[in-house]
Amino acid sequence: MMDNQEFVQEFLVESSENLDQLDRDLVALEETPDDPDRLASIFRTVHTIKGTSGFFGFSKLGALAHSGEHLLGRLRDGAILLNEEIAGTLLSMVDAVRAILRNIEETGVEGTADFRELSDALAAMSEGREPAPPSGARPRPAGNPPVDQSLPASDDSPRVSPQQFKASASDVKIERLSQPAEPDAQAPLAPPPAESTAALPTPPPTAPCETDAVTPTPEQPAAASPAVVSDNTPPPVTTAEVAPSSDAAGPQRSQPTAAESSVRVDVGLLGSILDLVGELVLARNQLRLAAAEIPQVQDAVRRVHAVTSSLQETAMKTRMQPIAQVFSRFPRVVRDLSVSCGKDVRLEIDGAETELDRTLIENIRDPLTHLVRNAVDHGIEPPHERIQAGKPETGLLSLRAFHESGQVTVEVRDDGRGIPVDAIRRKAVSRGLIDATAADKLSDEETLQYIFEPGFSTAAAVTDVSGRGVGMDVVKTNIEAIGGTVDVRSMPGEGTTIRVRIPLTLAIIPALIVRCGPQRLAIPQASVCELVPLARGNDNTKGTDGSDRRGAVIEGLETAPVIRLRGELLPVVSLASLLGLEPTDAAPHGHPRHGGTVVRVRVDDHEFGVIVDDMQSAAGTAEAAGLTTIVVKPAGSLVAPIGLYAGATVMGDGGVTLILDLRGIARVADIPERLAQTRQADDHAHQLGDIASENVDEAILAPLVVCRSRHGRRVALPARRVSRLERFSEAAVEQTTDRSVVRHAGSFLPLVDLDDFLGGMTRPLADGRVQAVVLNTPTGPIGLVVDEIVDVAIPDAAPVSIESFEDDSLPPHSLKRWKRQMVDVAGQAAELLDLLSDSAVETSTSLAS
Amino acid sequence: MATDLHSTDPTQPLPGEGVGRYAAFLVAGRRFAVPAADVAEVLRDGRVNKVPRAPESLAGLLNLRGRIVPVIDLERRLGLTTTDAGERDTVTPARPPATVHLVLQATHEWCSLLVDEILDVVEIPIAAFQPVVAQQATDATDATTAVYAGEDGLMYLLDVRQVLRPAPRSRPPSSTSPST
Known part of the structure; x- marks a missing residue:
C-alpha cells in the first residue's frame, strides 16, 4: 500500500475529476431522464471508481460505488425511472465518495464515517430487489487481485472477467494505476486492444475504447514523475475530465497518434516556463536596445526577436484552459442549493468554452462559486414570492463568459429581488462609513460599492432585508488580487448582475508606452482606440468648431475638459494633473501648452481620452514609437491600493514602468459611461434602472x-x-x-x-x-x-x-x-x-x- | 544555531534563549534592526522609479534583476520627520540623503528599505529585547516590535510585514483615490 502512494494520489486526482463529471451528468440527467448516452456515461464513471477503489482495497468506497452502480444499472436498463429523489440520493453518493476520497487524501485511510444507510437507500431504490451489499462484504488486503473486489457477490450484472473489467474502465489513467498495485496480474489483465472492445459487457454504444490506445505496458508504472501521458485527453494539459462520453465511440483504430500526442504536465512547471519566457522577453528587449548600433548583429537580433515572440505565444497557449472547468460544477451547486432553499432555479451557461489562463481559472473558482451561491440563496426569491411579483415561478440564473477587449468577462446574473440600495445606504451611515448627508448624494451605483466593504454585508441589518452580498469583500479581494475587477448592478425587483472582469493572462501583453512629464507609463493596448494629436499653441478657444485642421483643442471647464472628435464630445483626462506630475497652474487643463496627444481609450462602458506628452518606444529611444510587448508584474501591495496602476513592468533599459489601470482612472476622474447605445440589448434594462432610480x-x-x-x-x-x-x-x-x-x-x-x-x-x-x-x-x-x-x-x-x-x-x-x-x-x-x-x-x- | 533563532517569530520576542543575529542600521539618527536572515542584499546605487500618487512612505519601485521591488522610505514610513518635539530629541536635525537600499525578502514579498547607513550585524540575546512601551501609538511604535537597550543607545526591532503596509496615520485607511 505504501509504495502505491503515488498511484493512490493519481487515483484521487482522477476520481475528483470523475466526480465533477458525475455532478454535471446527474444534474443534466434530471432534465432528460431518458438520455441513454448520459446514463451510460454515468454508469461507466461510477463503475470506474468502483473498480479502481477495489484495486487499492478501499472497500467502503467500493461498496458505496457498487450500490450506486447497481441503481444506475437499473436505470439504464429502464427498469426504473429517474426522479428527483433518486437523483438526490445518487448525488449524495457522489458526495459520500468525495468525502471518503478526501479522507484518503488526508489520512491515507477511508475513515470511519458510515455510509451504510446511503448504501441501503441506494439499494432500496433499485426496487429493493436486493439489500445493499454490506460494506464489510469485501474488506480485502491491498494487493489482492483486483478482479475479486470488483465483483461483489451480490452483483448480478454481467460484468465478470478481468478483461472485461479493464475494457470497461473508461479512463485509461486510472487503469494504469492498477498496474503497480498488482504487477503480477498484469499479464492476464492486459487484453489485446481489439478484444477489449469486443469484450465489453455493457451495452453503452459509447464504449470507452480508449483503453486500447494505451496498451498498458509494464514500464509505465515506472513513470514516477507527475508528468504522465494522458492518452485519451485530446486537449493538451487540461485536466478537464475526459467525459467518457459519446465521442469516444467505436472505432479507435485511428486514434493512437492523437491519443499519444498530449502530455499531462505539472502546472507549476508551465508557470516557470512562462516566467522564463518573460525574462527572455525582457532580455530580448534589452538586446535590441544594445544592438541598435551594431549592424553586424542585426540579423541575429531579429531572429531572436521573432523566435522569442513565437515562443512566448506558444508558452501562453499551453496555459489556456476553458472556463468550463469552473462552470462545470455550478449545475450541481445550483441544483443542491435551490433544492435546499426550496427555490426553483434554472441555470443558463453561456461561453463555457472561453479560455483563460490556468492560474486565473484556479483563482476565480471560489469567488464565482460564492457569487453563484449568493444569487441562488439570496437573490432569487422563493416561488410564491416570484408569483406575487408577477415573475415566472422559475428563477433564472445566467452565467456568461466572453472575451472583451483583451479581457475575460464573467457575468453572474439573476432575475431575483435585487439589492435594496436604501438599506445599504442606511447601513453605511449607521456603521459610520459615511455621514448621512453624503450618503444621500451617493448614486445607487456608488452605494452598491459598500457591499464590498469588509464585514459590511454580513451585518444583520442588510442580510435580514436582502441577505445579499455575504463575503463580497472576499470576492472582491480575490478578484483584485489577480488584476480583475468586480462590478455590481442591481435593480430592485428586477435582479442583480455581477460582472467579474479578469485579464486574459497575467503575463505578457502588448502596451503603448507614453511619456508624461518625467514619467514613462504603459497603457494596455487592448484598451487603446486611437491617438489624437492636440493642436499646438493651444489658445483654449471655445469656438464653434474646435475640431479644426491643426488637431484637437481642449475645451470645457477645467473640471470637465472635452475634445471634439468627429462631432462627438470626448471627455479627456490630463494624466499630468491626475498623477500630480505638474503644478496644476502650468496650463489651462494641466496639459502642456505645446501640443501633446490624446490617447482615446475604451474600457468597460467608459470611453475617454488620456492626455499625454507623447509616445515613447520601449527602449526609450527615438525609434518608432508605439506598441511594445511588456511583461506584467505585480507592483506590490503598496501600489495596488492607489487604484491607478494595474501593475508594473521592466523596460528594455532596466527602468520600471507603471501600467495604467484605465478603469481606475475612469473612476477617479469620474468619467461618465458613454457607450450606452452600443451596449448589448440585455444591458438596456440596467440603463432603465439607472435612469429610473x-x-x-x-x-x-x-x-x-x-x-x-x-x-x-x-x-x-x-x-x-x-x-x-x-x-x-x-x-x-x-x-x-x-x-x-x-x-x-x-x-x-x-x-x-x-x-x-x-x-x-x-x-x-x-x-x-x-x-x-x-x-x-x-x-x-x-x-x-x-x-x-x-x-x-x-x-x-x-x-x-x-x-x-x-x-x-x-x-x-x-x-x-x-x-x-x-x-x-x-x-x-x-x-x-x-x-x-x-x-x-x-x-x-x-x-x- | 542561528537558524534556530531565526525561526523564532521576531514579532513576538518573548523571553527566550539564545542569541539572534540582526542587521542594524540608522534612520534619521535612530538605530533600527531587522533579522539578518531577512536581508537579501545591500545596494548603494539603486535606480528608483517614482510612483505618482503613492503614499509618501513608498519612495518608488526598484528593478532588482527583473524583479520589481517596492522601495520604502523608512524615515517617512515611520513618521520620523514629523515635527513632534518629543519624538525628535535624539534625532539628528539635518537628514543626510538616504541612499542605501537594504533589500529584504520577508515572507514571500520583497522590499527595499531606504536607510541612512548600515551599521553592522549584531548578535543580541533574544531575552534582552524589551517590549516597546508607548504612551501614544505612532507609526514608529506600530512598526516596531521590541527594543534593545544597548551600550550605545536604543535599537528598535522592525516588524517588516508591518512596514510593508501603508502607514495608518499618514494615510487614512479609506482607500479614497486622489482627486484630480
Missing part, C-alpha cells in the same frame, strides 16, 4: 451640454444623457405624418426641434444643416434639433426648479414627463431639461423599425 438632485453639479435653440433659448442638457452630437444635411431628414426622422445606423432617429420640444413655436427645419443633440431615453434615442452647441460645462450653482412637464395634452413626442429647471451655467442662465426620475418618456420609438 436616479436621484434627481444628484445631477446638480454634473456637466451639462449647453446649446442654443433656433429661437435663441439657452438650454442645458445633462451630459450623461447625451449619447452623441450629430449633424445631418437637411436632405437626410424625412417627414412622416407628425414628425421628422432621420435614418441613422439602420434605424430612424426621431428629430424634435428644441423649441417645439419646449412647447414653443414650431419652425420648419431650414439652413441646409441640422445640428442635433442625441439623447438617450428609456425608449430609445431622440434627436433634439438645436441651432448650435455652445458649451459643455458644470453649472455654477444648483438649478432652480420652475416647472415640470406632466401635461398629457402635450403632443406625444414633446417633453411630457420631463422637468425644466433654471440653471446658471458659464455665467448665464439656461433652461435645464432632464427626465423626471420615475417615468418613461413616450417618444416615438415605434418609428424605429
